[in-house]
Amino acid sequence: MTLSVAVRKAAAAAVLGAALAGCGGGTGSSPKPANEARPGSPPAPAPASPSAAPSGSPQAGAPAPVPVLPPGPNGLTPVFERAKQHSDKTVALTFDADMTSDQGPRAASGERFDNPQLISSLRALKVPATIFMTGRWAEEYPDQAKAIGNDPNFEIANHSYSHHAFKSPCYGLPALDGAAAKADVDRAFAAFRKAGAVNTVPYFRFPGGCYDDQALRALSPAKVTAVQWDVVSGDAFAKDPDAVAEQVLAGVKPGSVVVMHCTRSAAPVTEQAVRNIVPELRKRGYRFVKVSDLIGK
Ligand SMILES: [Zn+2]
DSSP states (O other): OHHHHHHHHHHHHHHHHHHHHHHTTSSOOOOOOTTOOOTTOSOOOOOOOOTTSOSSOOOTTOOOOOOOOOOOGGGOOOEEOSOSOOSSOEEEEEEEEOOOTTOHHHHHTTOOOOOHHHHHHHHHTTOOEEEEEOHHHHHHOHHHHHHHTTOTTEEEEEOOSSOOBSSSOSTTOOBOOGGGHHHHHHHHHHHHHHHTOOOEEEEEOOGGGOOOHHHHHHHGGGOOEEEOOSEEOOOTTOSOHHHHHHHHHHHOOTTEEEEEEOOTTTOTTHHHHHHHHHHHHHHTTOEEEOHHHHTTO
8 A cells, every 4th residue: 555655646746747847848839829718807706705714805815714734743734635534525626826936938928827718617617626826826817816716616725936846856846945935835825915815725735746844844834734635637748638537537536636737838638627527526426625625524
């Protein structure tokens, strides 16, 4: 069992590594703006309160009260991977909105790090989801960050500001100094607030999924729960949405967390894959939830 977990984690890391390699400029291909949706085009609904939030108008940027895990031994940042409760057929789709701090020029020249069509489809399918957003992404797409962060269907979690590595080596990502870890996380939350996102949650996903005890210690003042995953979708640079869907369908178990991407240039078939995955998992009796609905269960 330990071995299979190790293999799965290695596979997960490899997939993310591939994504990151591509983000570093490997492919050089600009995605065609097919099926163009205007960024931020869906009307932002009135800031309805998320399930656990008190009614009334929440303060912009105030995190919704959601469950968190208690700190680990010696105050280390706790890590969540999959719900412990396995009798409920629930599954959380999570989407990393990746953008590194040096990718501004690529965005300026037309590369799309967003995926508005994916967000629209999640809304249309009524699939709640957790978006692990980088602060840099929120700065590039503030209207979308605001719309996502005011839609009770979604919650925005932290994927760092810069998408630098919190543990080195990590697929060639520039390493963040341990002392800078909390500041980088704070900077991302500040970017969400500045964009006007309300439904932010104190969850954090390490860039590349790379962490060790030192990283968990460096992050402990940020008081976040680190969120990994147990199902790798393989959507990074995938060309065949059916293959992505198959991989997810084969991996999902009750309480699973699936990692996917909300970054068109690095994950171009994710939206199509989701449209295949959702009805099939529902047919199998699964209910889609956010990470906050799984944590502590
Ligand atoms: Zn990432």
